[in-house]
Amino acid sequence: MTERRIAILGGSFDPPHLGHAAIARAALDAGADQVIWMPAAASPFKQARPPAPALDRWAMVVLATLDEPRFVASRAELDRPPPSFSIETAIRLRAEIAAPHATLWWIVGADHLAEIGRWHRVEDLVQLLRLAVVPRHDLRDAALLEAIERLPERIRSAVEVLPMPVVALSSTEIRRQVRQTGELPARAVVSGVSQYIARYGLYRADRPAGAPASAQAGPAEHAATAAGSDLGSQRAEGVEERIMDQLVRELPRARLEHVLGVAGTAAELAERFGADPGKARIAGLLHDIVRVWPPERLLAACQERGLAVAGFDLEHPLVRLHGLLASHLAEEWFGIKDPDVKAAIASHTLGRPQMSRLERILYVADYCEPGRGPQAEDVRLAARDDLDAAVRLVMDRTIAYLLEQGRAIHPLAVEARNAFLEDSVRAGLTKKS
Ligand SMILES: [Fe+2]
Ligand SMILES: [Fe+2]
Structure with missing residues (x-):
C-alpha cells in the first residue's frame, strides 16, 4: 500500500485567495493526496485579532475548497484558544487524521524561514512532519536554497521547497483595497468567497468587521437543472457552489x-x-x-x-x-x-x-x-x-x-x-x- 501524503496549509485566511489555491494545487502537483486548509485561531506571531471573526474565515475557507475534492477544510486549530502552536497541532494530526505511516507536509511561507529556529519545540516538530517552503518574490531560487542552508542541521533535513511560481496576491492587500474602494481586486478570490465578502460586507470601511450586510436581494431564483443523479458529475457542474450561494x-x-x-x-x-x-x-x-x-x-x-x-x-x-x-x-x-x-x-x-x-x-x-x-x-x-x-x-x-x-x-x-x-x-x- 502506498503511503498517504497529506499537506497542511495553515494561515489566517482573511480572506482565502487564489494565491492559497495556487499553493494548494502546487502541493497536489508535488504528490500530496490531500491538502488540509487549516485556519488559525490567531497566529502566535501576530497577536492582534484578525479583522474578520473566525466564523467568516471558516465559511470562506469552506467556500474556497468546495470545487476540489482533495481540498479539505479543517477546524483543528480554529477551535483552540490562541495562541496556537504548530507542535500541538502536529501531535494531534498524527493521532487523529494521519495514519502512522503517512507523510505530513506543513506548508510555510519563505518569509517564516528566518524564525523557524524560534518555533516552540521545533526539533520535536520536524520529527513529526516535513516543512514545505513556498517561495516569494524576495526569497526564491538560489536565495531560498541559501536561506535553507543556513538553518540548523536538524531542522534543515526536514525542509524542502515547494516548486511553484511566486504568487503576488496577499490578504492584507485585498482587505486594503476593499476598505478603500468597496470592491475586491479582480481575479483575487473564487466566486463563492467574493459573494460571501459582498453579502456580509466584510472589510468595508463603512461597516464594522463582521456586521451583516443590510439589504439583500429578493428571493433566489431556483433554476431546476437537468443534472443526472451522479454526484461526481454534479460536482463538475458546480452544484456545491450553487448550494453555498443559496445558503449564504x-x-x-x-x-x-x-x-x-x-x-x-x-x-x-x-x-x-x-x-x-x-x-x-x-x-x-x-x-x-x-x-x-x-x-x-x-x-x-x-x-x-x-x-x-x-x-x-x-x-x-x-x-x-x-x-x-x-x-x-x-x-x-x-x-x-x-x-x-x-x-x-x-x-x-x-x-x-x-x-x-x-x-x-x-x-x-x-x-x-x-x-x-x-x-x-x-x-x-x-x-x-x-x-x-x-x-x-x-x-x-x-x-x-x-x-x-x-x-x-x-x-x-x-x-x-x-x-x-x-x-x-x-x-x-x-x-x-
Ligand atoms: Fe435540522
Ligand atoms: Fe441541523
Missing part, C-alpha cells in the same frame, strides 16, 4: 455556521466509516436549508408538493418537515436525485428504522458538529470508532432532553429507537447485563 443568501450566520459544521463533520465521518464523503457533505449542506422558514411557509410548501402532512407534523411542523421538504428541494432546486442523500436529509432530525450508513452519519453529525459545544463531546468520542454507538447515544439524548423539557416526542423518534435497539440485539451488538 438565505441563512443567518449562526445557522450557516451550524450547516458548515455538519457538512464538515459528515464528510469526516463518511471518510472514517466507508461512506462517500462528497455525498455526506452535500447532505450536510442541504439538511437545514429551510430550517429558518416559518411553520406556515413550511406547511404550505409541503402541501404544494403533495406531501401528506398529518398528526404530530401538523401540530409541530418545524420538527420533521424542514428535513422532509429539504430532501424534495434538493432535487427541485439542485437536481440531486441520489436516493441515499435525499433519505439522509429527510431523516436527519428523528432518524427512522433501518437507516442507511449515510443516514446514520448525517444524524450523528447534526448532533455533534463542533458548534454544538462540549455537551456533545461524548458523542464525538463514540463516533471516533463506533458509528452505531454514537447513533444510539444521540437517540437516547434527544428523547431524554425532550422528557426533561416536558416537550412532546415525535412518534417516529420512538419508533426509530425501538427499531435500532432490535437491530442491535439481532446483530449481537448489545450484551445483556
Whole structure:
C-alpha cells in the first residue's frame, strides 16, 4: 500500500485567495493526496485579532475548497484558544487524521524561514512532519536554497521547497483595497468567497468587521437543472457552489455556521466509516436549508408538493418537515436525485428504522458538529470508532432532553429507537447485563 501524503496549509485566511489555491494545487502537483486548509485561531506571531471573526474565515475557507475534492477544510486549530502552536497541532494530526505511516507536509511561507529556529519545540516538530517552503518574490531560487542552508542541521533535513511560481496576491492587500474602494481586486478570490465578502460586507470601511450586510436581494431564483443523479458529475457542474450561494443568501450566520459544521463533520465521518464523503457533505449542506422558514411557509410548501402532512407534523411542523421538504428541494432546486442523500436529509432530525450508513452519519453529525459545544463531546468520542454507538447515544439524548423539557416526542423518534435497539440485539451488538 502506498503511503498517504497529506499537506497542511495553515494561515489566517482573511480572506482565502487564489494565491492559497495556487499553493494548494502546487502541493497536489508535488504528490500530496490531500491538502488540509487549516485556519488559525490567531497566529502566535501576530497577536492582534484578525479583522474578520473566525466564523467568516471558516465559511470562506469552506467556500474556497468546495470545487476540489482533495481540498479539505479543517477546524483543528480554529477551535483552540490562541495562541496556537504548530507542535500541538502536529501531535494531534498524527493521532487523529494521519495514519502512522503517512507523510505530513506543513506548508510555510519563505518569509517564516528566518524564525523557524524560534518555533516552540521545533526539533520535536520536524520529527513529526516535513516543512514545505513556498517561495516569494524576495526569497526564491538560489536565495531560498541559501536561506535553507543556513538553518540548523536538524531542522534543515526536514525542509524542502515547494516548486511553484511566486504568487503576488496577499490578504492584507485585498482587505486594503476593499476598505478603500468597496470592491475586491479582480481575479483575487473564487466566486463563492467574493459573494460571501459582498453579502456580509466584510472589510468595508463603512461597516464594522463582521456586521451583516443590510439589504439583500429578493428571493433566489431556483433554476431546476437537468443534472443526472451522479454526484461526481454534479460536482463538475458546480452544484456545491450553487448550494453555498443559496445558503449564504438565505441563512443567518449562526445557522450557516451550524450547516458548515455538519457538512464538515459528515464528510469526516463518511471518510472514517466507508461512506462517500462528497455525498455526506452535500447532505450536510442541504439538511437545514429551510430550517429558518416559518411553520406556515413550511406547511404550505409541503402541501404544494403533495406531501401528506398529518398528526404530530401538523401540530409541530418545524420538527420533521424542514428535513422532509429539504430532501424534495434538493432535487427541485439542485437536481440531486441520489436516493441515499435525499433519505439522509429527510431523516436527519428523528432518524427512522433501518437507516442507511449515510443516514446514520448525517444524524450523528447534526448532533455533534463542533458548534454544538462540549455537551456533545461524548458523542464525538463514540463516533471516533463506533458509528452505531454514537447513533444510539444521540437517540437516547434527544428523547431524554425532550422528557426533561416536558416537550412532546415525535412518534417516529420512538419508533426509530425501538427499531435500532432490535437491530442491535439481532446483530449481537448489545450484551445483556
Ligand atoms: Fe435540522
Ligand atoms: Fe441541523
